[in-house]
Each structure stands twice: as structure tokens, then as C-alpha cells.
Amino acid sequence: MSLTQSTRVLSTDGSRRDRVRVPRRRSRVRLRRLPLWIAVTGLLVVVGYPLIWLFLGSFKTQREFLEEPTWALPQQWSFENYATAWQTADLGTSLLNSAITVLPALACMLLFGTAAAFALEVLVWKGRSGVLLIFLAGIMVPTQMILLPLFSAYFQIGLTGTLWPLFLTYTATGMPLTVFLMATYFRAIPREVFEAATLDGASIYRQFFSIALPMMRNGLFTVGLVQFFFFWNDLLIALTFANTGNLRTLQVGLLNFNGNFGTTQYGPLFAAVSINVFALLIIYLVLNQSIQKGLTAGAVKG
Secondary structure, X not given: OOHHHHHHHHHHHHHHHHHHHHHHHHHHHHHHHHHHHHHHHHHHHXXXXXXXXXXXXXXXXXXXXXXXXXXXXXXXXXXXXXXXXXXXOOHHXXXXXXXXXXXXXXXHHHHHHHHHHHHXXXXXXXXXXXXXXXXXXXXXXXXXXXXXXXXXXXHHHOOOOOOHHHHHHHHHHHHHXXXXXXXXXXXXXXXXXXXXXXXXXXXXXXXXXXXXXXXXXXXXXXXXXHHHHHXXXXXXXXXXXXXXXXXXXXXXXXXXXXXXXXXXOXXXXXXXXXXXXXXXXXXXXXXXXXXXXXXXXXXXXO
16 A cells, blocks of 8 residues: 555544544533533523513403413403503502602612712721721611611601602612622722822812712612612512502502402502513613623723
């Protein structure tokens, strides 16, 4: 056998071996990824099934809830439950009250919390460690303990019967966690940035609004997202300070579906909950994309 023929035989044998090895490698990779796929599938079922069940239940009648199995599909797809839910729970007023209390409280909490974290981590002054411990101690105070003193204080001031108690309570209860998280974000920023700004003649307010806030936009999105869901889904504080008809928030308005003797209108209730859940899901997806874009942009230098 000549040299050229032997090289051809070796090359053909090598290519055949490579062709055999490639499917084996692929099968091994698939077997390794199989537990991950099973876990992801199980997680999708656990998360997705309640949402699908909630959405389908919003189209069922009261008879179907009481007589048909829970997994049965609605017999007639109608939007009567949504119309009833909008009228019974007065969702228009409830949504407006929730927006009026939650959004301004969220903005003030982020502004004051970021300013406090800036003062505690960037500025150098005596006693800042003790002040930070006081903020951290506020995280451990249960909300149930402060409701009665707050109600007495709001009654003496004359704020009961308005939405001001919700705004003030949300802002105050969200401050400890906001200060703690924003202080953690400030620790990751090099001190040379603020030292250079000081040498250039920038004041404290200029450093905070022109340097600190733009650099903390990722932290602001993250903390704002967490606190927004906490405030929006609150029932205890809203039920304590805003339990009248024209002051009810969305979560308190859902209690209108409980009738006499414990009866519940399941169809309209599921419709109202679907409006709340899927609206929050859309907001979460939008803010989540903003957070990811901000993290990607902040990771690129130049």
C-alpha cells in the first residue's frame, strides 16, 4: 500500500470516528441537561398552573364553581364577571386610591432613603454607624405593633378620613429596608469618584443629584420594584386607615365580594384578582427589562 493510500485510509477512519463521537457527545450533553429541563418544566407548571386556573376561573359562573370540578373549563366565555367586578369592587376608585398613595410614597421613600444612605456611606461624620444601626433596627419592628399608636396619632392630628395616613405609613415603613439596601449599593462605588468631584468644586447636593443618583439607577429600580409590590399588595395598613367606601384601595375593595353569611361571588372575585395579578405581572416584566438593560449598560466601560 502506498503512502497516499494509507493516509486516505487513516483520514477516512478518523472522520468516521469523529462522526461517531459527535452523536455520543450530544447524547451525553442532553443527559446532563435532562435534570435541568425537568426542574425548569416543574417550575413552569408550579408557577403557570395557578395563573391559568385563575384566568379560566374568571369566566365561570357561580354554579360552575359550586357544582363542576375545579379543573373543568368554563362552559361559556363571557366578560360579565369582569363587568360585575368593576362595579361591585368599584375598581376604578380603588385603583386610583392605590396609585395616589403608593406612587408618591414610593418616590419619597426612594429619594429620602437614597439621601440617607448617601449621608451614611459617603459622608464622614461622627455617629453615622449608630444611626445606621437604628435604621437596621427598624426592619425588625413588626407592622402590627405600630398600627394602634399610629392610628391614635393620626386621629389627634386630624388626618383620619383621608389618604394621608397611608402615604405617611408607607413612606416610613419602607425607609429602613431602602436605607439598608442603598447603603450596600453605595459601598460598591469607589470613593475616588466623590473625592474627584469635591476637588472640582462640586457641592454635596451636586454630588448627590448629578453623580450618586445616576450611578444608583440600578439599585433604585431594584428597591423600587420590591417596595412597589409590598405597598400595592398591602391589606393590613390599608384596612386600618382607609376602610371607608371612597378611600378603599384595591386590596380592600376585593373584600366587597364577601356577602352575608360567608357567601362569596367567586366569578367576579376571580375576575378582579386577575386584573390585579396580570397588571402587576406586566409591570414586573417591563421593570425587569429596564433593570437588565441598566445592568448591561453599567457593565460596559468606555
